Amino acid sequence: MADTQRPYVLLRHREIPDFDNLEVYRQNNGFKAFEKVVTQMQPAEVVEVVKASGLRGRGGAGFPTGLKWSFIDNKNWPHYVVANADESEPGTFKDREIMEGNPYQFLEGVAICAYAVKANAAYVYLRGEFWELAGRLDQHIAAMQAAGLLGDRLFGTDYALNIYTHLGAGAYICGEETALLESLEGKLGQPRLRPPFPPSFGLYSKPTIVNNVETLANVPLIIEHGSDWYRTYGTEKSPGVKIYSLSGCVNRPGNYELPLGATFRELIFEYGGGIPGGRQVKAIMAAGASSSLIVANDQALDTSMDYESVPNVGAQLGSASVIVIDESVSIPWLINKTVHFFRHESCGKCTPCREGTYWMSHLTERIAQDQAKPADVELLYEVASQIRGKCLCALGEFSIEAVASGIERFRGDFERLEPQAESDQRIG
Amino acid sequence: MHVEKSAHRLPSLEVQAILAKYPPDQRRSAVMPLLYLAQREKMYVGREDLAEIAEILGLTPTEVASIVGFYSLYYDEPQGKYHIQVCTDLPCALRGADRFMQELCARLGIQPGKTTADGLITVEAVMCLAACDKAPMFQLQSGAGLQYYENQTLESALALIEQLRQDAATKRGRNGHG
Numbered sequence: 294m295a296d297t298q299r300p301y302v303l304l305r306h307r308e309i310p311d312f313d314n315l316e317v318y319r320q321n322n323g324f325k326a327f328e329k330v331v332t333q334m335q336p337a338e339v340v341e342v343v344k345a346s347g348l349r350g351r352g353g354a355g356f357p358t359g360l361k362w363s364f365i366d367n368k369n370w371p372h373y374v375v376a377n378a379d380e381s382e383p384g385t386f387k388d389r390e391i392m393e394g395n396p397y398q399f400l401e402g403v404a405i406c407a408y409a410v411k412a413n414a415a416y417v418y419l420r421g422e423f424w425e426l427a428g429r430l431d432q433h434i435a436a437m438q439a440a441g442l443l444g445d446r447l448f449g450t451d452y453a454l455n456i457y458t459h460l461g462a463g464a465y466i467c468g469e470e471t472a473l474l475e476s477l478e479g480k481l482g483q484p485r486l487r488p489p490f491p492p493s494f495g496l497y498s499k500p501t502i503v504n505n506v507e508t509l510a511n512v513p514l515i516i517e518h519g520s521d522w523y524r525t526y527g528t529e530k531s532p533g534v535k536i537y538s539l540s541g542c543v544n545r546p547g548n549y550e551l552p553l554g555a556t557f558r559e560l561i562f563e564y565g566g567g568i569p570g571g572r573q574v575k576a577i578m579a580a581g582a583s584s585s586l587i588v589a590n591d592q593a594l595d596t597s598m599d600y601e602s603v604p605n606v607g608a609q610l611g612s613a614s615v616i617v618i619d620e621s622v623s624i625p626w627l628i629n630k631t632v633h634f635f636r637h638e639s640c641g642k643c644t645p646c647r648e649g650t651y652w653m654s655h656l657t658e659r660i661a662q663d664q665a666k667p668a669d670v671e672l673l674y675e676v677a678s679q680i681r682g683k684c685l686c687a688l689g690e691f692s693i694e695a696v697a698s699g700i701e702r703f704r705g706d707f708e709r710l711e712p713q714a715e716s717d718q719r720i721g
Numbered sequence: 722m723h724v725e726k727s728a729h730r731l732p733s734l735e736v737q738a739i740l741a742k743y744p745p746d747q748r749r750s751a752v753m754p755l756l757y758l759a760q761r762e763k764m765y766v767g768r769e770d771l772a773e774i775a776e777i778l779g780l781t782p783t784e785v786a787s788i789v790g791f792y793s794l795y796y797d798e799p800q801g802k803y804h805i806q807v808c809t810d811l812p813c814a815l816r817g818a819d820r821f822m823q824e825l826c827a828r829l830g831i832q833p834g835k836t837t838a839d840g841l842i843t844v845e846a847v848m849c850l851a852a853c854d855k856a857p858m859f860q861l862q863s864g865a866g867l868q869y870y871e872n873q874t875l876e877s878a879l880a881l882i883e884q885l886r887q888d889a890a891t892k893r894g895r896n897g898h899g
Contacts, residue, residue: 383810383849421794422850422860424867457742462753462792465848479749479778481791497747538853540812546854582811582849616812616853630811637848640791 302526302534303510304550306394313429315436318397324442326516327404331448339409343512345520347532352377352468352505353580353611355531355600358512364492365410366500373501374407374415375477375491376509379461379468381420383634384581384614387536387548388506392419392426395510396433402509403456404443405516410502413453418473421462430458465638469686470503472640483642484686505612507536527553531599535613538581539565542572542619554602557587558594561617568619576618576703579603580611582631583691585698586624607698624699624706629654629661635692646689649680653696660707670707674700731758731773740777748778752788756795764804764864765796793847794862801836801843803885804862805878809846812853821857822846824875829882841889842882 306312309321318324330339344359365372376399380388391399407415419427434456437443445453464482466472471485474496495501511533515523524532531553537560540546544566551560557577561567568574577593578584585608587593593606603610618627636650656673659665677693677700684690700707735758743750752774759770766789771782778785789795807822826833826844836843852858855871859878870881 380851381849384812384853385849386851386853389851420851421792422867422869425869428866459742459750460753460757462756463794463848464792476753477750478747479752479788481787497744540853540856541815546816548854614853616815618815622815627811630814634810634848 301550302514303391303395303398303507303536304548305398313394313396313433315397315433315440319440322517323397323513324401326513327401327408327442328448330405330408330516331450331452336409336411339405339516342520343409343515346511346515346523347520347527347530348508348511348515348523349531349533349600350505351507351511351535351612353382353583353609355610358504358508361492361504362406362410362502364490365502366493367411369493369500371414371499372410372412373496373499374403374410374412375470375473375496375501375503376403376415376417376506377468377470377473377503378417378419378423378506379465379473380423380506381465381468381638382581382583382612382614383631384540384578384616385538385612386540387538387612387614389423389426390548391506391510391536392423392430396430397437398513399506399510400430400433400437400456402512404454405512406502406504406509407454407456408452410500412502413455415454415456416477416496417456417458418467418477419458419460420467421460424460427458427460434458464640465634466640466686466688469688472686473503474501481640483640484688486685528597528599528601530601535598537598538612538614539617540614541578541617542568542574542622543617544569551598553599554597556595556597557589557615560598560615561594565617568617572619572621574617575620575622576624577608578616578618578695579608579613581614581616582634583611583687583694584608584614584616585694586618586627586702588702589618607702623661624703625657625660628696628699629657631695632657632692635688638688639692640688643683643685643689645680645683646685646692649676649689650692652676653680653692657696667708670700731755731770731777736777749780752778752780752785753792756785756789760795761866762864764800764802764862765798802841802863802889803843805842805844805859805882806847806850806862807844807859808848808850808852808856810849810853812849813856813858816856818857821873821875821878825878828875828879839886841886 311317340362348358349355403415461467467476467482469484472482476482491501491503527533535553537549549564574589577587577589587606587608596602596606600610632653636654639646639650641647656669677696680693739751739754755774759766771785775782775785789797809818834845852871857873858871861868
């Protein structure tokens with residue numbers, strides 16, 4: 294579906310058949326940007342173009358990509374690039390579509406990033422469940438090698454690059470960049486204390502750039518068309534396009550590539566076709582299960598989905614995984630779901646997260662089953678408040694977002710705790 | 722530790738291809754792909770596999786076992802031949818995944834997380850599989866790898882299970898102990 298009045302930047306496979314074929318990709322200017330940087334540009338110039346484009350990390354943190362690249366430590370060698378393809382946030386399914394449909398644009402982004410930070414090896418760390426996809430990426434990488442796009446002496450220069458895939462094995466925490474690096478080193482996927490950050494101390498203790506798949510997929514077209522072109526999309530502080538993964542209580546769930554700054558109302562009602570059964574939208578989670586619950590009033594629905602505006606309605610844009618919650622859903626049931634996820638995925642390294650998610654899950658279980666006393670809600674809020682700000686990594690912090698905002702903003706859902714069957718929440 | 726090498730050798734060509742992906746002084750990085758290789762045929766990692774991988778990488782078997790314990794896609798004991806792993810996280814649950822899971826288990830006569838009497842099918846709830854827009858969905862984990870099945874109904878899932886049972890019966894017949 295043409296969800297915008299312009300050609301796609303990232304989901305180009307939806308317009309061009311067989312875009313996952315190397316020949317087709319090259320017929321559409323594929324790998325011209327990589328050739329241009331290797332043969333005509335200094336690495337620092339590439340970093341400057343990406344900086345000027347205003348591209349920000351699409352994995353959730355929104356950190357300026359060019360700035361991150363400029364932090365690479367040039368006194369310590371070798372350098373590495375790692376693509377974070379661990380996509381595991383409930384509500385997020387955009388990187389998978391990019392890697393399935395438009396794999397070469399992603400791999401070209403990896404290659405340009407590697408050249409820009411003077412790395413000769415790059416790893417794509419995929420979640421273990423992407424086993425089939427990893428096999429296809431291996432075939433694409435082999436096709437690039439056969440075509441002289443990877444290996445030694447690229448385009449007649451001294452530059453050499455190899456890209457390898459690496460499969461995780463089922464651990465949400467490995468999406469956290471330092472846990473991912475530990476896992477890639479063959480250890481338990483547990484986060485490191487930061488600083489130092491990966492650009493100075495990353496894979497094998499060497500300078501490393503870790504970027505999300507979607508972030509890297511933007512890079513070839515920024516090089517091809519320039520940073521000014523990229524800034525024609527989006528807002529001043531959040532330039533470019535973003536893939537919004539839309540899920541939950543909505544008629545047409547899916548990925549929608551839109552300029553940053555489109556509103557929740559446009560996404561949910563125009564592109565997503567509204568709510569099944571004509572029900573009312575009650576809450577929105579903008580950043581998957583890690584999101585606080587936005588009260589879906591008119592102000593929220595008309596908010597721009599960019600990094601600066603979403604905090605105005607008490608949430609973060611994060612990875613832009615928009616879960617729509619309609620009026621038939623009870624918030625106690627919802628937070629029980631998210632807390633169970635975080636309890637399962639806690640890596641166990643730090644106490645607030647390991648113990649906190651455990652205790653929260655006991656309370657949310659009782660509350661969701663209407664077996665709780667009103668005091669249990671206060672206790673849950675108290676436990677969540679004690680987790681806040683005390684965890685080693687963002688996962689622990691994320692575990693309380695829906696809980697705390699749910700109790701604060703949807704108090705009414707917790708006040709009718711006296712026995713009432715809520716067993717069948719679902720829209721079917 | 723005594724290891725019966727002849728009986729349990731991992732295929733050496735594949736081992737070499739895996740090791741070649743990482744710097745020579747960072748062999749430990751190969752532990753996860755080697756565990757997948759060990760698990761491929763019989764769907765779990767045995768003690769002899771731990772010992773062999775430890776020997777290849779210069780680790781102790783305990784260190785290798787800690788990786789098996791931490792990551793959810795590795796198994797340290799025999800499993801049902803096919804694992805149907807249904808995502809029941811929030812976005813999928815909003816599209817009926819909990820009901821799908823309950824009905825599927827009821828039709829198979831098992832509790833979630835358990836295996837059918839013929840030892841063939843295990844149904845379990847798992848965490849998000851990055852397919853939230855195509856729920857109900859599950860992944861099928863078997864010795865052949867992992868496959869996604871999306872936009873599922875009870876009928877489509879039961880048809881797949883019937884197919885898996887037929888395949889298993891055919892295989893048993895061919896191997897002559899059916």
